[in-house]
Amino acid sequence: MPETPQPSSVADVKEALGRAGYLADEPAALVAYLAQRLGKPVLVEGPAGVGKTELAKALSRATERHLIRLQCYEGLDEAKALYEWNYRKQLLRIQAESGTDAERASWEAVHGDIFAEEFLLTRPLLQAIASTEPVVLLIDEIDKTDQEFEAMLLEVLSDFQISIPELGVIEARTHPIVVLTSNNSRELTEALKRRCLYLWLDYPEVEREMEIVRLHSPEIDERLARRLVEVVHMVRQLDLKKPPSIAESIDWARALLLLGADDLDSAVFERTMSIIVKHRTDMDLVAERVGVKLGGARLDVETAG
């Protein structure tokens, strides 16, 4: 396996991720660094919308590697994840052979022929392994699949190889960076966890989320950004069906910019609330708890000033 350039320190990784538009905290930067140095897969867990998938994308941008993504879902099988024989093409090949009656190719020749790489449909995992360029492999929402699928992944994750009965073992030419994400909807198997580095991502602190928001919508006023992030944090404190994600804070910031709002009072909040809260029952709760507070805060300001 050819050597790929490796980061020399955690700070380097953090900076590279920052340039790729991802503000990593210490643990995230360290794990990303270890993943590159040790060549081990990373298992990222955390609530929805804290930037698990984004971390993989940022890694691919920061290391200038291609991103290969395998989106998991219930019922995902090997044919969709690893490889599949293109049987239509194989059939065509056989028919083409038998058409030339005069010199009927021997069975051996045809057999060898139709199980060549030409007839192989590569799926994300095989693509990542067989790629000549170093890649980042993102296996998204691994908790949505069955345990059998996890077991199948083990060969790929620990040895970076795939066995195809007709062709033999295909080994990785370069060492991919593998990121697995999980929303923790079920416990993953020990065997899988054993092979991975573990990273728990949580909602960021107010300060860091502010930086993130301002990185993605730089025009926003600092005071407004702080207010916005504080409100989002307040909303997350509530017991909601779906708490607002970081991406939604960013969307909200952009929306406020478009509307030309320069303060976040209860009227603006009520109009734009649907950007961060997306359930009927949640909206009622948020309007009741947070909307009222905002109005109150504004009144205070007015009476004080």
Added chain:
Amino acid sequence: MSRPQADGLPSGLAPRVVAFCDELRREGLAVGTSEILDAFEALETVPWEREDDFREALAATVAKSQEDRRVFELLFDRFFFRAAEWEALGRGIGEGRRYEGGERLEIDELREAVRQAIAEGRDGEMRDLARLAISAFGRGGEGSGVIGVDVQRIRRTLGLQAQGGRTDGEEPALDREQINRFERHLRRELERALIERTEKLPSSRPLAELDRALPTSPAQDLAAVHRAVAQLKRRLATLGHERRGRRRGAAVDMRRTMRASLETGGVPLRLKHRPRHPRRPEIYVLCDVSTSVTSASVFFLSVLHALHDSFRKLRSFVFIERISEITDVFERERDFRTISERISREGGVADVSGYTDYGRVWLEFLEQIVDDLGPRSTVIVLGDARTNGREPHAEVFASVCERAGRTFWLNPEPRLYWNYGDSVMAAYERHCTAAFECWTTRHLEGFVNVVAGGTPLD
């Protein structure tokens, strides 16, 4: 080497990391040899004189869930604190008599300073004040000797009250989390003093259940429950998979048949069938959470918690006088403690008396899910069948059983007590596929065994 080696720690980084992993294992983390190797590999690549990097690198390789991570944090602090103290002891580094001025300090002044620091959450100050407090109470050298007792005494004298506790009006309540932090400083400083005084490390105890902040119940050993539940989870996860091979589906899979025919020159000699997908069973679990089964209900709730990990189509209900569906609580919350809190808070199952009313529960259950019950459904009831003299409505339960494919009853009372007093177990047992006594983890395993098609344990 003059230092006492009896209860000491191995010296050198590598043996210490291994010793640390060993301690993690004793707390139930699955730290294998491969994890330890990974940890060393990772530690080689980070500057290990920086504590944060060292800690994160170690955590990423050995603590593989949020729960593990919490235990890791607790142990990490304790272990490396002990290691540092041990090293200091060996080299004869002591701090001597500290904070001599402590005795002269006015108690009220100190109390005010502590409250201030706690309210503002300043960590370093809290630490210094903890030392001051210890010496101010004259227990720096000759306290009761039991650290936990000393901590509580100091806390009482300082009058630290958390929110929710009754405050005397004029003093604002403090954040419980911050008070705990102050207590941790107190504990640590007392420990440090103790180590210096006795010149040896106190024996390391396993983390108390309380430290790990797991729910405690009077009767059950929760760790054992969790282990059994983990086992149950594995059994359940593989349940039904054996069907896959035996019962081949009848539908011909054209694509795979064609593909197989390539081997015989395009003549479809072997028919390939579409594999029948294993049907995930639909499970309905009804769990009694009334006071008569208090000790068992923590156990049952943890069983429910485990079941939810293994089955997508699982609906959970809790009942006392009425029934309430809690499926979405389990789906949204991962943390067991939050779940039990939420269920007790918003379950809405107790009405007036707080006594179980099985008859009404069946009626409500049947009404709620009458259309969903089918031959593929399995109903599991966890309860003691004590109706408190109310109408048992066994005929309603019978119609539930009739509609469902299988019905199991797990009773937290020994079989001996069934049908005594207000227990109407016999009336219900007749309609169940099977009923089990279930008050130890062993019984639970027995139940799993039967459900999985094995033979009952003795």
